[in-house]
Amino acid sequence: MEIVLQNLTKKFPNRDKKKKADVVAVDDFTFEIPDGKLIGLLGPSGCGKSTTLNLISGLLKPTSGRIFFGEDDVTELPPEHRGIGLVFQNYALYPHLTVRKNITFPLENRKGRERLTKAQMNEMADEVARLVQIDGLMERRPSELSGGQQQRVAIARALVKRPRVLLLDEPLSNLDARLRLQTRDEIRRIQRETGITTVFVTHDQDEAMSISDEIVVMKEGVVQQTGKPQEVYDSPANLFVAKFLGTPPINVFEGRVQDGHLYIGKDAVLDVSSVSDQEVWVGIRPEGFVLREDGPFCCELDGVEVMGRDISVLSRNAASVNPRVRSIIGTENRVDVSQPTIRFSLRPDKVFLFRKETEERL
Numbered sequence: 001m002e003i004v005l006q007n008l009t010k011k012f013p014n015r016d017k018k019k020k021a022d023v024v025a026v027d028d029f030t031f032e033i034p035d036g037k038l039i040g041l042l043g044p045s046g047c048g049k050s051t052t053l054n055l056i057s058g059l060l061k062p063t064s065g066r067i068f069f070g071e072d073d074v075t076e077l078p079p080e081h082r083g084i085g086l087v088f089q090n091y092a093l094y095p096h097l098t099v100r101k102n103i104t105f106p107l108e109n110r111k112g113r114e115r116l117t118k119a120q121m122n123e124m125a126d127e128v129a130r131l132v133q134i135d136g137l138m139e140r141r142p143s144e145l146s147g148g149q150q151q152r153v154a155i156a157r158a159l160v161k162r163p164r165v166l167l168l169d170e171p172l173s174n175l176d177a178r179l180r181l182q183t184r185d186e187i188r189r190i191q192r193e194t195g196i197t198t199v200f201v202t203h204d205q206d207e208a209m210s211i212s213d214e215i216v217v218m219k220e221g222v223v224q225q226t227g228k229p230q231e232v233y234d235s236p237a238n239l240f241v242a243k244f245l246g247t248p249p250i251n252v253f254e255g256r257v258q259d260g261h262l263y264i265g266k267d268a269v270l271d272v273s274s275v276s277d278q279e280v281w282v283g284i285r286p287e288g289f290v291l292r293e294d295g296p297f298c299c300e301l302d303g304v305e306v307m308g309r310d311i312s313v314l315s316r317n318a319a320s321v322n323p324r325v326r327s328i329i330g331t332e333n334r335v336d337v338s339q340p341t342i343r344f345s346l347r348p349d350k351v352f353l354f355r356k357e358t359e360e361r362l
Helices: 051-056 099-107 119-132 148-157 177-194 205-211 229-234 239-244
Strands: 003-012 023-033 038-042 063-067 084-087 167-168 198-201 214-219 222-227 251-259 261-264 265-270 277-283 289-291 297-306 310-316 323-329 341-346 351-355
Touching: 003 051, 003 177, 023 051, 023 222, 038 051, 038 205, 051 084, 099 119, 119 148, 119 177, 119 214, 148 177, 148 323, 167 177, 177 205, 198 205, 214 229, 214 239, 222 229, 222 239, 222 251, 239 251, 239 277, 239 351, 251 323, 261 277, 265 297, 265 323, 265 351
Parallel strands: 038 198, 038 214, 084 167, 167 198
Antiparallel strands: 003 023, 003 063, 214 222, 251 261, 251 277, 261 265, 277 351, 289 341, 297 310, 297 341, 310 323
């Protein structure tokens, strides 16, 4: 099911009586979600991603704009008639019901021609339970399950209705790190097997980049950039996107372009002949540093962290916005920690320049 959002805007009354203007949670959001794809809505708290999800679900009505499921305009349609499956952060399971009863609960209220027999409901519950791999837990109650198992029950309950659209609102935030990794892989597997168009809301960029076909990066209700995760990472539209994506985060410096060279402090670190002379923000991904004794970029060495497959070099530079510069290099390198400084050359494809005033990518 294709989802089309046209100029979607949602405003809320401002609770600050001194400010008369409404709070704009989602601002002129236009986007097409292809049929059968998993889209990640990504951004910090308060950016409007959950509000967008609630607009798609029908839990909120837009101030302006339209929502289409395929050819159908569902803007005014109530949630129960949109054919959606919702999974929330807190799972919202019924503690007194078994797993089976939790899964079949959405089916029990069907009436008329859609009414199902108990046998039909159990058959559908068994089908989705096998899909999410909880078929051996059907007679347990939520209190007898782990967090990951409870999450699977919530997903099964959303899927049993055979929805046209699956909406996931921060579904992994209550799980520990290892379980989050396992469960996000399961969500991706389930989505591929069912082919249901899915919208996944998260503030965790690792989650969004690992399972999404496309990501939508938001800030203060405004879409900053959309695209395939790797493409957005490799070509950020502005400084906000560059800083938000990447673990460890990108290193940001004050720099300037002069006579075709990029300067960070007094060091001419890169040739940039196509850029006019100006002050810039310089973003360098941690993997963009190449250890070299005669490298043009000099930093004060702070220390080294060995991380198994990589080495993380911690250093300082007066032009750095971050307190420390973090560089990721291969374990084949040897860093002399007795030296006060360390030198690098830079990989041009991992260096991004942004306008000083607007923070837009050059």
